[in-house]
Amino acid sequence: MNGITPKNRLLDVLNKKATDRAPVICMGGMMNASIVEIMNSTGFTLPAAHDNPDLMASLAGAIQEQTGFENLGVPFCMTVEAELLGSRIDKGTLACEPKIKQEAFGSVGDVIFRDIDEMLESGRIQTVTSATATLSQTHKQLPVVVSMTGPISTAASIINPMAFYKELRKNPANAHRVLEYVTELLIGFAARSVRAGASVIAIGDPSATGEILGPVMFQEYAVRYLNILTEAVHGFGVPVILHICGDINKVRSLIPGLKANAISTDAMVNLQKLKEDFPEITTMGNLSTYSLEWGSPDKISVQTQKLVDDGIDIISPACGLSTSTTLANIRAMTRTVQGE
Numbered sequence: 064m065n066g067i068t069p070k071n072r073l074l075d076v077l078n079k080k081a082t083d084r085a086p087v088i089c090m091g092g093m094m095n096a097s098i099v100e101i102m103n104s105t106g107f108t109l110p111a112a113h114d115n116p117d118l119m120a121s122l123a124g125a126i127q128e129q130t131g132f133e134n135l136g137v138p139f140c141m142t143v144e145a146e147l148l149g150s151r152i153d154k155g156t157l158a159c160e161p162k163i164k165q166e167a168f169g170s171v172g173d174v175i176f177r178d179i180d181e182m183l184e185s186g187r188i189q190t191v192t193s194a195t196a197t198l199s200q201t202h203k204q205l206p207v208v209v210s211m212t213g214p215i216s217t218a219a220s221i222i223n224p225m226a227f228y229k230e231l232r233k234n235p236a237n238a239h240r241v242l243e244y245v246t247e248l249l250i251g252f253a254a255r256s257v258r259a260g261a262s263v264i265a266i267g268d269p270s271a272t273g274e275i276l277g278p279v280m281f282q283e284y285a286v287r288y289l290n291i292l293t294e295a296v297h298g299f300g301v302p303v304i305l306h307i308c309g310d311i312n313k314v315r316s317l318i319p320g321l322k323a324n325a326i327s328t329d330a331m332v333n334l335q336k337l338k339e340d341f342p343e344i345t346t347m348g349n350l351s352t353y354s355l356e357w358g359s360p361d362k363i364s365v366q367t368q369k370l371v372d373d374g375i376d377i378i379s380p381a382c383g384l385s386t387s388t389t390l391a392n393i394r395a396m397t398r399t400v401q402g403e
Contacts, residue, residue: 213268
């Protein structure tokens with residue numbers, strides 16, 4: 064590693080400093096590597112680890128050690144915030160991630176605005192921050208990435224999504240009020256995570272795609288609140304990774320306006336072309352998770368090497384990994400980046 068720690072390598076790339084090679088990471092949250100094979104071999108399992116900080120830290124450590132990803136990522140789902148805000152959650156199984164069972168509210172006008180400081184002292188945010196503290200203290204050379212659900216996706220997880228998307232157009236005043244509330248909660252979550260030792264905050268906002276919102280609402284809602292959150296995290300002295308799902312073509316010209324330190328994209332996006340068109344963007348991704356689940360190690364090595372050769376700044380899966388993905392396939396990816 065030429066004396067460069069994985070933590071320094073990732074932070075250097077996110078701060079646009081030269082380094083020896085691209086990091087290879089899996090950020091957690093919607094993009095985590097809690098595959099069944101690792102959980103079965105270690106005994107650190109989900110859903111138990113969603114609520115137990117020691118188990119969460121142990122599973123994150125086992126994932127890093129066995130996969131070769133150069134970071135520790137927590138949590139292992141996208142329901143921490145929605146549960147805190149009142150939605151009912153199905154915690155899932157060993158092989159199935161948690162899901163929203165019932166949104167808390169039927170419309171933006173129904174949302175009950177609770178005291179954010181009180182909420183931040185309860186729920187699974189405490190589990191995540193406790194696990195973060197353990198990981199940051201016991202793995203000092205590795206970056207701890209705390210992944211959180213973006214503002215649009217959090218709002219769509221506490222309000223009936225069909226109603227929420229309509230009300231972005233029909234009831235913008237209340238929609239903005241809800242998004243301000245949600246964003247304030249996320250800023251508080253980020254602040255606690257940084258104090259616990261998070262090296263990077265990652266935001267996954269799969270409901271904030273150009274395909275769903277279109278360019279006008281993407282600018283009005285997604286860019287606005289993602290940037291408010293990002294700038295707050297920057298104020299805590301920590302960089303931000305943002306993952307955008309789906310095809311970005313409809314909002315491609317708006318991507319440089321996002322203030323995250325790196326932009327992660329889905330597999331259908333040509334990251335080399337994105338770098339050419341917008342050289343100021345630090346690119347991350349975007350190895351197909353379909354290939355990781357169904358491909359061979361040799362094929363994955365070839366696809367990974369292309370991303371390296373294309374100069375992608377951070378190599379990672381393109382989206383959420385299937386829990387049935389094999390360890391051999393993941394290690395083909397990480398070892399290729401590492402030159403093994």
